[in-house]
Amino acid sequence: MSPPSPPLRVAYDVEAATVLTRHNPLHPYAPDVERMKQSSDAFPLAKALTQAGRPATPLALDANALETLHALARERPPLVFNLCDTLGGEGAPALLVPTVLDALAIPYTGADAKGLALTKSKHALKALLASEGVPTPRFQCIHDAAEAEGFTLTLEPPVVLKPCGEHASIGLEAASVAWNDAEVRARARHLLGRFDGPVLVEEYVDGREFHVSVAGDPPRALPVMEQTFDDMPQGYLRMRTFDTKWFTEPGLSGDAPLLERDARWSRPVPRRQPASPWRRRETVEELCVRAFRLAGGRDWGRVEFRLDAGGVPLLIDITPNSYLAPSAPCVLAAKEAGLSYAAFLGLIIDGALGRASAGGRTRRQG
Numbered sequence: 001m002s003p004p005s006p007p008l009r010v011a012y013d014v015e016a017a018t019v020l021t022r023h024n025p026l027h028p029y030a031p032d033v034e035r036m037k038q039s040s041d042a043f044p045l046a047k048a049l050t051q052a053g054r055p056a057t058p059l060a061l062d063a064n065a066l067e068t069l070h071a072l073a074r075e076r077p078p079l080v081f082n083l084c085d086t087l088g089g090e091g092a093p094a095l096l097v098p099t100v101l102d103a104l105a106i107p108y109t110g111a112d113a114k115g116l117a118l119t120k121s122k123h124a125l126k127a128l129l130a131s132e133g134v135p136t137p138r139f140q141c142i143h144d145a146a147e148a149e150g151f152t153l154t155l156e157p158p159v160v161l162k163p164c165g166e167h168a169s170i171g172l173e174a175a176s177v178a179w180n181d182a183e184v185r186a187r188a189r190h191l192l193g194r195f196d197g198p199v200l201v202e203e204y205v206d207g208r209e210f211h212v213s214v215a216g217d218p219p220r221a222l223p224v225m226e227q228t229f230d231d232m233p234q235g236y237l238r239m240r241t242f243d244t245k246w247f248t249e250p251g252l253s254g255d256a257p258l259l260e261r262d263a264r265w266s267r268p269v270p271r272r273q274p275a276s277p278w279r280r281r282e283t284v285e286e287l288c289v290r291a292f293r294l295a296g297g298r299d300w301g302r303v304e305f306r307l308d309a310g311g312v313p314l315l316i317d318i319t320p321n322s323y324l325a326p327s328a329p330c331v332l333a334a335k336e337a338g339l340s341y342a343a344f345l346g347l348i349i350d351g352a353l354g355r356a357s358a359g360g361r362t363r364r365q366g
Contacts, residue, residue: 013038069097110299126202172242
């Protein structure tokens with residue numbers, strides 16, 4: 001009698017929740033970090049797969065991630081469902097997971113190390129998208145403190161400043177919006193002091209916001225979903241800061257209403273031009289799938305855009321390996337497409353296994 005096949009493993013960063021205290025030790029939710037460590041999307045995901053006849057168990061990764069991953073060489077799971085966009089609560093070390101799995105020739109879901117690295121470098125990604133005719137807000141980049149001191153804004157304000165290497169709205173606050181050189185320099189100094197790497201400066205787009213989730217191999221677009229801001233208190237900018245993304249409370253990190261105390265917001269935000277022209281030879285769904293592939297995304301992820309006053313979709317973010325709890329945006333989009341949670345996860349797994357059997361090549365749309 002042959003031994004039972006090993007289960008799928010669902011890899012997650014056990015320290016992911018520490019991002020809360022790492023960037024704001026005085027955050028009111030800091031005491032909940034230990035509880036939040038037990039709320040990873042790995043647990044409902046593994047349960048749903050097991051109930052659907054695909055046995056799966058969570059694989060907790062921490063400071064000893066390399067040792068844990070190497071142990072998989074003996075276990076040989078049929079696939080690792082990789083949920084790690086951080087390791088130890090930091091973004092850059094997450095590249096270790098696909099790198100080691102590739103070396104061990106173990107199939108896994110999601111972006112490879114190259115794709116993860118690109119999406120963790122916002123300025124490089126935007127430059128690539130613009131060069132390929134993908135409409136994205138015009139932007140500049142500040143690489144270090146010396147460059148910040150002599151910075152001159154060539155964009156049309158208001159602009160938003162973001163740390164290039166972070167994700168999940170980390171570093172994004174109401175104070176991230178600037179109107180002139182002095183405000184840009186001050187915010188850039190602040191971000192460069194808190195985070196490693198450059199700071200992205202891009203034109204703020206005051207339009208409706210949407211996201212398109214992409215899934216499968218070859219990738220396909222799920223229904224377009226609108227990001228509403230109905231839960232935002234009066235006076236706050238329509239922008240998902242770190243606090244409003246994760247806690248639906250805009251003032252936890254000291255944010256204050258902008259629209260009421262800054263008269264500059266009484267004027268309409270200018271109509272925006274993309275960093276490169278959009279030829280309009282594709283649907284929004286086709287555009288998002290193309291951008292996702294250019295960014296190195298695989299199997300599942302999310303593309304976010306805002307419509308400017310002229311109706312042009314301006315891409316503002318691409319998230320590979322996005323959050324996969326049952327309440328996650330991509331799961332809700334899959335439900336709109338008629339896919340249950342388990343069926344959506346199966347679509348992701350089947351795509352990854354098909355790619356592995358094809359020698360690692362993403363299959364083309366048929």
